[in-house]
Amino acid sequence: FTYKNVHLILSLYFALENINKDPHILPNISLLVKVECSLLDDWRMNSLSTKVGEFLPNYYCINQRRYLIVLTGPIWLSSAMLGPLLYMTNRPELYYGPFHPLLSSREQFPHLYQMAPKDTSLALAMVSLVVYFRWNWVGAIISDDDLGLQFLSELRREMQRNSACLAFVHIVIEDKILFQKNTNIYYNEISTSSAQVVIIYGDKDSHLQLNLRLYRLANLQRIWVTTTQWDMIIYEDRFLLDSFYGTFTFLLHFSELPGFRTFIERASNSKYDHSTSLAKLWWTYFNCSLTSFNSVNLKNFSREKQYHWLFKHRFEMSVSGTGYVLYNTVYAVAHALHEMLLHEIDILPKYSEEKLEIDSWQNIQFINPVGDQVDMNQKENQDLEYDIHYTMNFLPNLGFKVKIGKFSKHLLHGQQLYMSEEMIKWNTDLS
Incomplete structure (x- = not known):
């Protein structure tokens, strides 16, 4: 139960509420969802089979709800873990976490579809930032997996093209003995x-995080350049990437969702799942027992006090990058079901055991409510854009984060990187 989990669940509910109110998509039909937050922990405790049987039964009774589609994420391992089980039940699985090449295997995961685009130009974007600040001597710390090694290959190529040098490259492996040795x-x-x-x-769930924890304990001060998944990670009440010089983070550009902040402010326990309540988040922050929370009279905790506390303790009131992908995922489900209705397909036969079949999720394209194109065909060459944020930590629990630029792959060379001179003027000494 974390800040980011609550934020993702609220993004999910926000999409559902908007879809169920929209008369132009799935009219007279309401989408419902059941949220499970601990499947990966259950798997590690060897009790996944029981858990899966609870929320993905291989049968259904008359008047009993069936789960047509499973949304998984943001950790890729949970999707890989559920893949074989969903294969047996023939249920489509939509993964809303960061793109992972292992999940692209049609043989292993024939019913899994990834919603996030590939980070095909991240190395180029980061090297463009290096060139902009004239950092000619840069180090790299990479996790020892397919994604990390592929990124390193692209990084070396872009560094060489731009006459920048890698001072060192640390590939953090998962083997405990070799990790300790290195x-x-x-x-x-x-x-x-x-x-x-x-x-x-x-x-971020590999030994790479443990490696960075050691550097934090040693008070190693560097300018960190990384991706949004490493942003705002808390370790022992301090930011993991805690540096006086600050941290640059790259994240795929996404549009703000109008009304999301208002939605969070009016989310109440009576309307949504009790496990996602902001009061519960507030309660667990002070290390109080969740058992005792169930007997607490929530009337004693005004929402005004809860939100005042949330603003002070890193709870984002705007949609996150992963939350935006999840928002689009829910809309993809709605559009797919809507298309089936238009073709007069009975998707919920009352007395049938037929599974939900959609000819090709990869053909689903639509414009979402904020005007962005959503295309599930990962083979298409997408014009990716990255937002660049800079975070400066002033105190152990206090930081300042601001957008300072963006990178657009589709622009001409030399024009792809835009940096706000006004936003970085006060920070020129760091270059």
């Missing part, structure tokens, strides 16, 4: 290197 070697190299800028890329 820890001192890597620390000595990064602490003695003259490179003050370090690029971080990899799975």
Whole structure:
């Protein structure tokens, strides 16, 4: 139960509410959802089979709701774990986490579709930032997996093209013995290197995070350049990437969702699942027992006090990048079902055991409510844009985050990177 989980669940409910109110999509039909937040933990505790049986039964009774589609994320491992089980039940699985090449195998995951676009130009975007600030000596810390190694290959190519040098490259492996063996070697190299800028890329749930925790404990100060999944990670009441020099984060550009902030402010326990309540988030922050929470009279906790506390404790009141992908995922489901209705397909036969079949999810294209094109065909060459944020930490629990630029792949070379001179003028000494 975390801030980010609550934020994603609220993004899900926000999309559902808008769809169910829209007379032009799925008229006279309401979409419903059941949220499960602990499947990965259950798998690690060897009790997944029981859990899956609870929310994905291989049978259904008359007048009993069936789960037609499963949305998984943001951790790719949970989707990979559910893939074989969903294959047996023939249920489509839509993954809303960061794109992962392992999930693209049609043989292993024939019913899984990834909603997030590929980060095909992230290395180019980061190197463009390096060139802009004239950082010619840069380090890199990468996780030892397919994504990390592919990114490293692209990073080396772009660095060479732009006459920038990699001072060191640390590939953090998952083997515990080798990880411990390399820890001192890597620390000595990064602490003695003259490179003050370090690029971080990899799975945040890998040993890479443990490696960065050690650097944090050693108070290693560098300019970090990374992706949004490493943004605002808290470790022992401090930011994991805690640096006086600040952190640059890249995230895929997305549009703000009008009304989302208002939706969060008026979300109440009576209307939505009790497990997503903001009061519960407030209660667990103070390490109080969830058992005792169930007996608490919530009338004693005004929503005004809860929101005042949330503003002070890193709870985002605008949609996140992953939340935006989840929002689009819900709309993709709605559009797919709507198309089936237009073709007069009975998608919920009352006395039938037929599964939900959609000829090709990859053919689904639509314009979402904020005017962005959503295309589930990952083979299409998409014009990716990245927003660039800069975060400066002033106190252990206090930071300042601001958008300072963007990168647009589809523009001409030399015009792809835009940086706001006004936003970075006060920070010129760091270059």
